[in-house]
Amino acid sequence: MRGHDGHILVVGTGIAGLYVALRCRELGLHPTLITKSQLDEANTRYAQGGIAAAIGKDDSPALHLADTLRAGAGLVNRAAARTLVFEAPARIADLVRYGVPFDTIEGQIALGREAAHSRARILHAGGDATGLSIEETLKKRVLDAGIEVRERTALRGVRPAGRDGVVALISTDRGRTVEETEPGPVVLATGGAGSLYRQSSNPSIATGEGVAIAFRAGALLTDMEFIQFHPTVFWREGAPRYLITEAVRGEGAVLRNESGERFLVGQHRDAELAPRDIVSRAVEREIQRSGHPCVYLDATGIPRDRFYGRFPSVCRFLATYGLDPSRDWIPVTPVAHYMMGGVTTDLEGRTSLRGLYACGEVASTGVHGANRLASNSLLEGLVFGERVARQLVHPVATSLPVPGRLVRMAWPSGDGRGDPAKSFDRVRDLLWDDVGIVRDGGHLRSALDELGELARRTEPRRASDVPGPVANAVLTASLIARAALTRTESRGAHYRSDFPQRRPAWRLHIGIVRQDVPARRS
Numbered sequence: 001m002r003g004h005d006g007h008i009l010v011v012g013t014g015i016a017g018l019y020v021a022l023r024c025r026e027l028g029l030h031p032t033l034i035t036k037s038q039l040d041e042a043n044t045r046y047a048q049g050g051i052a053a054a055i056g057k058d059d060s061p062a063l064h065l066a067d068t069l070r071a072g073a074g075l076v077n078r079a080a081a082r083t084l085v086f087e088a089p090a091r092i093a094d095l096v097r098y099g100v101p102f103d104t105i106e107g108q109i110a111l112g113r114e115a116a117h118s119r120a121r122i123l124h125a126g127g128d129a130t131g132l133s134i135e136e137t138l139k140k141r142v143l144d145a146g147i148e149v150r151e152r153t154a155l156r157g158v159r160p161a162g163r164d165g166v167v168a169l170i171s172t173d174r175g176r177t178v179e180e181t182e183p184g185p186v187v188l189a190t191g192g193a194g195s196l197y198r199q200s201s202n203p204s205i206a207t208g209e210g211v212a213i214a215f216r217a218g219a220l221l222t223d224m225e226f227i228q229f230h231p232t233v234f235w236r237e238g239a240p241r242y243l244i245t246e247a248v249r250g251e252g253a254v255l256r257n258e259s260g261e262r263f264l265v266g267q268h269r270d271a272e273l274a275p276r277d278i279v280s281r282a283v284e285r286e287i288q289r290s291g292h293p294c295v296y297l298d299a300t301g302i303p304r305d306r307f308y309g310r311f312p313s314v315c316r317f318l319a320t321y322g323l324d325p326s327r328d329w330i331p332v333t334p335v336a337h338y339m340m341g342g343v344t345t346d347l348e349g350r351t352s353l354r355g356l357y358a359c360g361e362v363a364s365t366g367v368h369g370a371n372r373l374a375s376n377s378l379l380e381g382l383v384f385g386e387r388v389a390r391q392l393v394h395p396v397a398t399s400l401p402v403p404g405r406l407v408r409m410a411w412p413s414g415d416g417r418g419d420p421a422k423s424f425d426r427v428r429d430l431l432w433d434d435v436g437i438v439r440d441g442g443h444l445r446s447a448l449d450e451l452g453e454l455a456r457r458t459e460p461r462r463a464s465d466v467p468g469p470v471a472n473a474v475l476t477a478s479l480i481a482r483a484a485l486t487r488t489e490s491r492g493a494h495y496r497s498d499f500p501q502r503r504p505a506w507r508l509h510i511g512i513v514r515q516d517v518p519a520r521r522s
């Protein structure tokens, strides 16, 4: 991009946004951070299990790569995944330099095991408070570095401005007034879309707005059909959907139905440590079959001291419901957890729009393919965040991956008369009921029809008005449903009961772009 003056707008204050801002500052740029919420309210804060990196004696980036490729079910971008695993140790060293207090054993960083990892390679902090430790450490560094942070300031849109980058439309009052920035680079670090599902592990900020905003501006999206469901989230009527980290199973906990049977044994050779999609579907099937609202995580075989030392936050949470995991089984159910796809980027975080960058969960770098390997997502935010920061200082030319199938999606205009709260609730029900763990053409089509109706009521009346958060939620939900309807096979986290097999012809990525936009870099 031509001569930006060093001012960069970074949107989002999770691991990706905080890290990009810090690195930009260290490289001599002038980042401004905005977040629609408070500085530390982000998915990142809730990450428990940890962050993956091949730093153990018996481990190597090549083994980490092999596990990542296997989990991604044939759709991982190998170059991106190589970048992820080979640059992981350096990014962990950055976190240590910033002061993240990773747990240690005898002076060495302690490494845990999680599902589908062939080695113990999960670094953690505060036992099961890894995300919180990272968020707090990076937040402090950002404030110490004097980086300007604007809380409760939402990105509402971006507009391409040719060789000068993009203009950002930002608002502090839910869109009633909108401020336009000077053209320049904008980094989307707006996270995922999990809370668009009625049952979700994500906090309410995770509404996939970055995806909708990028799509409206004409950016290419990929892999939107791949939503990961997490199999073990605490279940009790009226209780929050608190995640019971996979690392609990890594330490030896097993899943049982209400009769005490380990129903995953015999379904997959790794049983409870099988990839998340397999475990989530097995749990969902068991719940459907039994009519019982949950299954149980049995951690009673893990010595009490070890469990309480490794998972203090989980134990504190369970204690509020009178449960002691060394004695009681933990009721769990699957929920929406992670968005594998998003705004398509190259290895430097560049999107198809000049001057618009993306990293973290909002980006589709291709490292996760059809299914994310546990604990690779915090890492992705760092590795590609670093690349975005360097790219802003020393641009290098690389090409954007070209999707094997391109969907051009039209989007209706609206009358802005819909009730925002009711429309948002309806989106969450539609995604959970019709675009969930098990999908089929009939339900996907009817969800898309109803989302189209919702769009006609939530999109603003005048084309010049900036769409609000609920219109963006409807759009992101539609993008997920549209991609899911297009993929007539089952692969990774995307399961179609009407097309239950994986099909070689579908070993390709689905791209989505606005109907009137050519899918190439502007």
Ligand SMILES: Cc1cc2nc3c(=O)[nH]c(=O)nc-3n(C[C@H](O)[C@H](O)[C@H](O)COP(=O)(O)OP(=O)(O)OC[C@H]3O[C@@H](n4cnc5c(N)ncnc54)[C@H](O)[C@@H]3O)c2cc1C
Residues within 6 Å of the ligand: 011, 012, 013, 014, 015, 016, 017, 034, 035, 036, 037, 038, 039, 041, 042, 043, 044, 045, 046, 047, 048, 049, 050, 051, 052, 130, 131, 153, 154, 155, 156, 189, 190, 191, 192, 201, 202, 203, 205, 206, 209, 210, 243, 337, 338, 359, 360, 361, 362, 374, 375, 376, 377, 378, 379, 381
């Ligand atoms: C319960 C839970 C446990 C997890 N455990 C792990 C784990 O152990 N290991 C792992 O690797 N991953 C884990 N994950 C996933 C991981 O936490 C996320 O993928 C990662 O934190 C995403 O980071 P991010 O910076 O991309 O986005 P986030 O941390 O979600 O931050 C997004 C930011 O963007 C802001 N934002 C969004 N839209 C706008 C807008 N329009 N305008 C302005 N600001 C906006 C938000 O307010 C927020 O500040 C877990 C996730 C959850 C929910």
